[in-house]
Amino acid sequence: MGDEDWEAEIIKPHMSSYVPVFEKDRYSSGAHGDTFNRTLASLSEMDDGYSRRDHFMRSRFASGRSLGNRDPGFSNNKFEEGDSCGFWRESSNDREDNQTRNRGFSKRDGYQDGNDSEASGSFRRSGRGSYRGCRGGFGLGSPNSKYEQDEGTQRSGGIFGSRRSALSGVGKGDAYQSRSGSGSGRGGYKGLNEEVITASGKNSWKSEAERRESGDTQGPKVTYIPPPPPEDEDSIFAHYQTGINFDKYDTILVEVSGHDVPPAILTFEEANLCQTLNSNIAKAGYTKLTPVQKYSIPIVLGGRDLMACAQTGSGKTAAFLLPILAHMMRDGVTASRFKELQEPECIIVAPTRELISQIYLEARKFSFGTCVRAVVIYGGTQLGHSIRQIVQGCNILCATPGRLMDIIGKEKIGLRQVKYIVLDEADRMLDMGFGPEMKKLISCPGMPSKEQRQTLMFSATFPEEIQRLAGEFLKSNYLFVAVGQVGGACRDVQQTILQVGQYSKREKLVEILRNIGDERTMVFVETKKKADFIATFLCQEKISTTSIHGDREQREREQALGDFRCGKCPVLVATSVAARGLDIENVQHVINFDLPSTTDEYVHRIGRTGRCGNTGRAISFFDTESDNHLAQPLVKVLSDAQQDVPAWLEEIAFSMYVPGFSGSTRGNVFVSIDTRKNYQGKSSLNAAGFSSSQAPNPVDDESWD
Numbered sequence: 001m002g003d004e005d006w007e008a009e010i011i012k013p014h015m016s017s018y019v020p021v022f023e024k025d026r027y028s029s030g031a032h033g034d035t036f037n038r039t040l041a042s043l044s045e046m047d048d049g050y051s052r053r054d055h056f057m058r059s060r061f062a063s064g065r066s067l068g069n070r071d072p073g074f075s076n077n078k079f080e081e082g083d084s085c086g087f088w089r090e091s092s093n094d095r096e097d098n099q100t101r102n103r104g105f106s107k108r109d110g111y112q113d114g115n116d117s118e119a120s121g122s123f124r125r126s127g128r129g130s131y132r133g134c135r136g137g138f139g140l141g142s143p144n145s146k147y148e149q150d151e152g153t154q155r156s157g158g159i160f161g162s163r164r165s166a167l168s169g170v171g172k173g174d175a176y177q178s179r180s181g182s183g184s185g186r187g188g189y190k191g192l193n194e195e196v197i198t199a200s201g202k203n204s205w206k207s208e209a210e211r212r213e214s215g216d217t218q219g220p221k222v223t224y225i226p227p228p229p230p231e232d233e234d235s236i237f238a239h240y241q242t243g244i245n246f247d248k249y250d251t252i253l254v255e256v257s258g259h260d261v262p263p264a265i266l267t268f269e270e271a272n273l274c275q276t277l278n279s280n281i282a283k284a285g286y287t288k289l290t291p292v293q294k295y296s297i298p299i300v301l302g303g304r305d306l307m308a309c310a311q312t313g314s315g316k317t318a319a320f321l322l323p324i325l326a327h328m329m330r331d332g333v334t335a336s337r338f339k340e341l342q343e344p345e346c347i348i349v350a351p352t353r354e355l356i357s358q359i360y361l362e363a364r365k366f367s368f369g370t371c372v373r374a375v376v377i378y379g380g381t382q383l384g385h386s387i388r389q390i391v392q393g394c395n396i397l398c399a400t401p402g403r404l405m406d407i408i409g410k411e412k413i414g415l416r417q418v419k420y421i422v423l424d425e426a427d428r429m430l431d432m433g434f435g436p437e438m439k440k441l442i443s444c445p446g447m448p449s450k451e452q453r454q455t456l457m458f459s460a461t462f463p464e465e466i467q468r469l470a471g472e473f474l475k476s477n478y479l480f481v482a483v484g485q486v487g488g489a490c491r492d493v494q495q496t497i498l499q500v501g502q503y504s505k506r507e508k509l510v511e512i513l514r515n516i517g518d519e520r521t522m523v524f525v526e527t528k529k530k531a532d533f534i535a536t537f538l539c540q541e542k543i544s545t546t547s548i549h550g551d552r553e554q555r556e557r558e559q560a561l562g563d564f565r566c567g568k569c570p571v572l573v574a575t576s577v578a579a580r581g582l583d584i585e586n587v588q589h590v591i592n593f594d595l596p597s598t599t600d601e602y603v604h605r606i607g608r609t610g611r612c613g614n615t616g617r618a619i620s621f622f623d624t625e626s627d628n629h630l631a632q633p634l635v636k637v638l639s640d641a642q643q644d645v646p647a648w649l650e651e652i653a654f655s656m657y658v659p660g661f662s663g664s665t666r667g668n669v670f671v672s673i674d675t676r677k678n679y680q681g682k683s684s685l686n687a688a689g690f691s692s693s694q695a696p697n698p699v700d701d702e703s704w705d
């Protein structure tokens with residue numbers, strides 16, 4: 001099911017999330033007296049969860065199960081948090097696992113059971129945030145009575161800010177006002193990436209639409225209207241510089257498999273784009289193609305379906321946007337105008353709100369000066385606002401899955417004209433969490449069949465089992481582009497693994513952050529509660545910190561990202577909701593306070609730094625009490641990325657040796673390939689690219705259609 005598209009906030013009396021109680025002016029961080037305040041007493045209340053889960057639950061890196069909790073302990077410090085082995089027990093809805101856990105790797109451990117965590121089934125996750133400008137279409141301020149109805153018009157800080165400049169629009173004052181879960185009595189908006197807790201306290205697997213139908217709606221409606229992004233040209237084209245390693249992209253091996261592969265292009269000129277697009281590319285500061293762009297642009301221009309896998313931060317967004325826009329321009333797309341039912345030519349979906357907003361801003365940037373109008377809609381915002389954006393005209397619809405399905409259900413979007421569907425973070429979009437929504441999307445009435453549309457999938461990770469599912473969405477002769485090692489970590493990120501026990505993690509974190517100074521750092525933790533807790537703790541230590549996770553309201557999430565982006569809060573504590581896709585300038589460090597449960601998640605997390613040829617650092621805390629099962633795959637990730645592997649880690653990996661783990665297949669967590677090759681055998685490898693491969697036509701294999 002769905003995404004993060006919950007029009008209504010769900011207020012439940014018995015949510016199991018801990019709700020921190022913030023007390024004004026106790027502690028503060030951030031420039032304008034942002035409150036990140038909570039009483040110590042409240043911290044001591046956090047004993048309702050976070051128990052040790054047995055280690056079977058975390059049996060393997062990449063196993064379908066959540067890898068369990070790491071009891072952070074923290075009891076031997078000035079906070080008294082619950083029982084002695086942990087500061088709280090992890091509640092079933094606290095974990096904010098990401099796709100890979102959701103995905104489940106059923107072949108080995110089976111899919112995770114229903115309500116084990118957010119990772120399971122229908123969760124949604126959200127988050128990614130940050131923004132840059134936008135042009136028409138946003139907001140147009142005044143409420144439209146027709147859609148406004150009783151939804152209210154709350155406005156507050158938003159995610160649309162210039163990349164360079166701080167988010168000017170952020171609402172004041174609440175850099176940290178976390179409302180985890182519902183204990184506050186308001187439940188907080190539940191993103192589509194997040195569990196919904198029903199009145200019974202059970203996780204709900206129903207989509208918002210389903211709940212409405214069944215009368216299972218409660219709580220006030222979401223009224224948040226994101227502020228429009230800046231519309232001046234400078235903001236629209238704001239960008240950061242490519243890094244010293246940008247040119248090294250040329251040396252990465254590229255593999256293309258499939259039939260009749262169009263030759264790669266070497267320059268933007270070769271793509272033969274229209275003048276306006278070329279001018280936008282230049283204004284965006286792009287002078288040279290990245291490898292994924294060299295290959296994907298001609299493939300998409302050639303009308304082919306594509307599954308592309310390239311390292312984090314290497315320009316996948318432009319790799320699909322530019323050729324789609326070029327096609328639309330060539331096909332003589334007409335300016336869309338106000339209509340109750342809009343029929344976009346292109347639908348782009350991504351798993352989190354902040355990511356889809358980022359993609360929207362890219363679409364707006366590249367379509368600047370054309371008649372193509374891009375629109376973004378996502379959960380956690382007022383539905384009427386989404387509708388108002390759409391009815392004004394929509395050629396490219398950027399959406400999170402749940403809001404998209406809601407809008408289609410409301411007949412504001414017709415699908416007959418759809419020529420392009422893009423799944424960004426495609427492995428996430430096809431896993432257990434979002435896969436069902438995506439299937440619904442392609443079987444919606446009016447949606448052109450896969451033979452009549454172009455379907456494009458992009459990600460840095462592409463597990464084989466997900467690739468197989470993707471066959472349902474793609475024409476049988478789709479092409480598979482693998483830049484470098486599929487699912488491999490970006491080599492521009494220097495990875496360090498530190499042995500840190502759970503009781504020492506906070507101390508170590510503070511030590512590292514003090515050394516880092518003001519450099520932008522993302523700290524990943526495993527649960528929403530812990531995100532609150534660690535952010536609070538850091539603020540108390542006078543380290544300006546904000547946080548993002550699925551229990552924060554959308555406005556808060558956007559503000560948190562804005563504060564992080566502009567440097568007001570140089571530390572962002574995040575759950576996996578922020579692991580994918582966020583493209584924030586100058587994130588120099590990623591710290592895995594808790595290791596994630598899968599290598600895919602690890603790769604995405606550390607990919608928030610070291611982007612676009614820039615270098616970055618990732619430090620991960622490895623707790624030998626709970627993380628030993630991760631040693632083997634970690635060694636693999638490190639060595640594949642040509643990083644130093646600590647001897648102690650190798651020893652643990654050796655001691656945990658799993659017969660059959662070769663490291664070369666994705667039993668295989670790390671390396672995926674075009675799964676069709678398993679059957680067909682042929683492909684070719686190109687250095688820096690310029691040849692391509694010819695695999696037998698997959699249509700020959702019945703498992704592929």
Ligand SMILES: Nc1ncnc2c1ncn2[C@@H]1O[C@H](COP(=O)(O)OP(=O)(O)OP(=O)(O)O)[C@@H](O)[C@H]1O
Nearest residue numbers: 286288289290312313314315316317460581583612
């Ligand atoms: N050819 C290029 N020249 C200069 N900058 C580029 C080029 N292509 C992309 N970029 C910039 O590189 C950054 C990363 O691009 P993008 O977000 O598309 O990466 P990605 O591959 O989608 O990453 P992730 O896997 O993390 O989602 C962006 O700021 C983008 O504007």
